[in-house]
Amino acid sequence: MSVEVQAASGSEAGGLAAPEARRGVGTLRGMGLFLALGALVLVSLVSVWVGTRGIPFTSTWGLLWQPDGSEASVIIHDYRIPRTLLGLLVGMALGLSGALMQALTRNPLADPGLLGVSLGASTGVVVAIAFLGVAAPLGYVWFALLGAAVTSVVVYLLGSSGRKLATPERLVVAGAAVTAVLYAFNSAVLLLNPKAFDQFRFWTVGALAGRYFDIVHLTLPFVVVGLLMALGLAPSLNALALGDQVGRALGVNVGRTRLLGAIAVMLLCGTATAAAGPIAFVGLAVPHVARFIVGPDQRWVLAYSMLLAPVLLIGADVLGRVLGAPGEIQVGIVTAFIGAPLFIALCRRRKLVML
Numbered sequence: 001m002s003v004e005v006q007a008a009s010g011s012e013a014g015g016l017a018a019p020e021a022r023r024g025v026g027t028l029r030g031m032g033l034f035l036a037l038g039a040l041v042l043v044s045l046v047s048v049w050v051g052t053r054g055i056p057f058t059s060t061w062g063l064l065w066q067p068d069g070s071e072a073s074v075i076i077h078d079y080r081i082p083r084t085l086l087g088l089l090v091g092m093a094l095g096l097s098g099a100l101m102q103a104l105t106r107n108p109l110a111d112p113g114l115l116g117v118s119l120g121a122s123t124g125v126v127v128a129i130a131f132l133g134v135a136a137p138l139g140y141v142w143f144a145l146l147g148a149a150v151t152s153v154v155v156y157l158l159g160s161s162g163r164k165l166a167t168p169e170r171l172v173v174a175g176a177a178v179t180a181v182l183y184a185f186n187s188a189v190l191l192l193n194p195k196a197f198d199q200f201r202f203w204t205v206g207a208l209a210g211r212y213f214d215i216v217h218l219t220l221p222f223v224v225v226g227l228l229m230a231l232g233l234a235p236s237l238n239a240l241a242l243g244d245q246v247g248r249a250l251g252v253n254v255g256r257t258r259l260l261g262a263i264a265v266m267l268l269c270g271t272a273t274a275a276a277g278p279i280a281f282v283g284l285a286v287p288h289v290a291r292f293i294v295g296p297d298q299r300w301v302l303a304y305s306m307l308l309a310p311v312l313l314i315g316a317d318v319l320g321r322v323l324g325a326p327g328e329i330q331v332g333i334v335t336a337f338i339g340a341p342l343f344i345a346l347c348r349r350r351k352l353v354m355l
Contacts, residue, residue, distance in 0.1 A: 029294050029300055032293060032294070032304070033300075033303060033304065033307065036304060036307040036308055036311065037307055039307075039311050040088075040307050040310055040311050040314075043311050043314045043315050043318065044084050044088065044314060046318055047080065047083070047084040047087065047314050047317065047318050048060060048064060048076060048080045048081060048084055050318050050321055050322065051075065051079075051080055051321055052321060052325060052326055052327065052328060053072075053075055055072050055075070055076070059072060060072075060076060063076050063077075064076060064081075078212070079212075082211060082212050082213045082215075082216050083208045083209065083211060083317070084314060085216050086208055086211050086215060086216050086219065086275060086276065087208050087276075087310060087313050087314040087317055087331075088310045088314065089216065089219050089220060089223045089271075089272075089275070089310075090208070090219075090272040090275055090276045090279070090310075090313060091282065091309040091310025091311070091312065091313035091314065092223060092227060092268075092306050092307075092309060092310055093223050093226065093227075093268040093269065093271055093272035094112060094268070094269070094272050094279060094282040094283040094286075094309050094313070095282065095283065095286045095287070095305035095306055095307075095308060095309025095310070096226065096227060096230045096264075096268050096302060096305055096306050096309075097112040097117075097226070097230075097264070097265045097268035097269040097272070097283055098110075098111055098112050098282070098283025098284055098286060098287050098305065098309075099230075099283075099286075099287040099290065099298070099301050099302050099305040100230050100233070100237075100261055100264055100265050100268075100302075101114055101115070101265055101283070102287050103237040103240070103241065103261075103298055103301075104171075104237070104240075104258060104261045104262070104265075105171065105172060106240075106241065107172070108288070109284070110172075110284075111281075111283045111284040112265060112268070112269035112272075112283040113179075113269070113278075113283075114172060114175055115151075115152065115155050115171060115172075115174075115175035115262065115265065116151045116152075116155055116175045116176075116178040116179040116182060117148045117151060117152055117265060117266055117269040117270050117273070118148075118269060118273045118278050119151070119178075119179050119182045119183060119186070120147040120148045120149075120150060120151025120152065120178075120182060120270070121144035121145070121147050121148040121151075121269075121270050121273035121274050121278075122144070122147070122182075122186060122204065122273070122278060123147045123151070123182045123185065123186055124140075124143035124144045124145070124146050124147020124148065124150075124274075125140045125143055125144050125147070125200065125203055125204075125274075126185075126186050126189050126190065126196065126200060127143060127147070127189075128140060128143035129196045129199050129200055130189050130190075130193045130196035135199065137203070137210065137211060137215060138214055138215060138218070140203060140274065141215060141218055141219070141274045141275060142274075143274075144270065144273060144274030145222070145270050145271060145274050147270075148266055148269065148270025148271075148273065148274065149266060149270060151178060151182070152262060152263070152265070152266035152270070154174075154178055155171060155174045155175050155178050155262075156171070156174075156259070156262055158170075158174035158177070158178070159171040159173070159174040159175075171258075171262070203277045204277055204278060205277060205330045205332045205333065206276055206277040206278050206279040206280070206330060206331060206332020206333075206335070207276060207277060207330040207331055207332060208276055208313075208317050208331050209328065209330070211275065211276070215275055218275075219271055219274075219275045222267050222268075222270075222271040223267075223268065223271055223272075225267055226264045226265075226267035226268035226271070227268070227306065229260055229263065229264040229267070230261075230264045230268065230302055231299075231302055231303075231306075233257060233260060233261055233264065234298045234299040234302050235298075235299070236252045236253075236257040237257070237261070237298040238297060238298050238299070239251075239252045240252060240254065240257060241296065241298070269283070276331070276332075277332060278332065279313070279331065279332045279335055280332065280335060280336050280339065281335050281336055281338075281339025281340060281342075282309050282312055282313055282335055282339060283309070284339070285312075285339045285342050286305050286308050286309040286312060287301060287305050289304075289308055289342070290302075290304035290305045290308060312335065312338070312339070313331065313335065316331050316334040316335045316338055317331040317334070319334055319338075320333070320334040
């Protein structure tokens with residue numbers, strides 16, 4: 001009898017401990033999210049302060065709240081603040097789209113360009129420059145968005161051709177095929193048109209410099225819609241991680257989830273690529289960092305990716321200004337140098353498994 005009483009007491013203690021343990025884990029994750037938000041605020045302030053033109057921090061802080069029309073005030077409000085805000089939006093978009101791609105395809109090596117979205121945006125820019133004579137970055141954005149949208153539709157139609165659903169494998173194969181065709185098209189056009197190549201090469205390196213509030217205003221609604229869609233899909237993505245059949249048993253509409261996920265990736269990745277050019281490794285590496293911190297729960301992975309990606313992107317942009325002074329190194333180059341070793345280190349510390 002005493003053994004039974006002890007067992008019952010132990011089970012009651014375990015039942016009480018489990019919710020407490022879950023609350024403890026949730027509290028730690030929430031604190032980590034708060035720290036990530038603090039890091040984002042800090043790196044954003046540093047981005048407004050640091051540049052090729054040295055402005056004391058006290059002056060920067062004062063002019064941030066009370067612009068006076070001076071040269072330093074113009075630099076801060078017309079150049080550095082739009083650049084920082086764009087880095088925030090592009091970073092969020094890349095981090096969320098990378099986490100979504102890895103969840104939808106259950107492939108830990110997936111990145112936002114796997115479905116051809118990035119190259120579709122690049123193709124839109126190539127067509128705009130080579131055939132339509134568009135020369136302004138604001139004009140690139142619309143054509144890049146159109147190219148990303150058309151490419152996403154084509155990939156999804158190819159991946160769901162016939163009577164079969166658009167499974168992750170079919171979408172990846174369709175994306176690889178479309179990517180190969182677009183790469184060949186872009187290469188042919190740029191090789192035959194040196195003038196277009198000269199314009200395109202400045203965009204394709206990936207940069208936040210030279211972008212103003214008009215691009216920020218254009219980018220904001222697309223990123224917000226994609227962000228809300230991505231966060232809304234998190235519970236369904238957790239169910240799909242157990243497999244399509246288990247997901248259906250749990251009440252998830254698999255086809256609708258994948259379609260909405262593909263639309264969200266198109267909006268986020270297409271907008272980010274359109275605004276700043278192709279930027280590598282942010283969407284690939286940051287979701288792995290998030291999973292390393294919080295585990296496989298997509299609700300937390302998406303939330304952490306949304307904050308950690310702009311920390312990496314804005315931090316890389318600031319580092320490029322410091323290392324390249326009195327000029328600067330474009331952020332797409334810096335993220336490649338930072339992201340590649342980071343991703344290799346994660347691969348060495350933790351075995352990558354299928355999601």
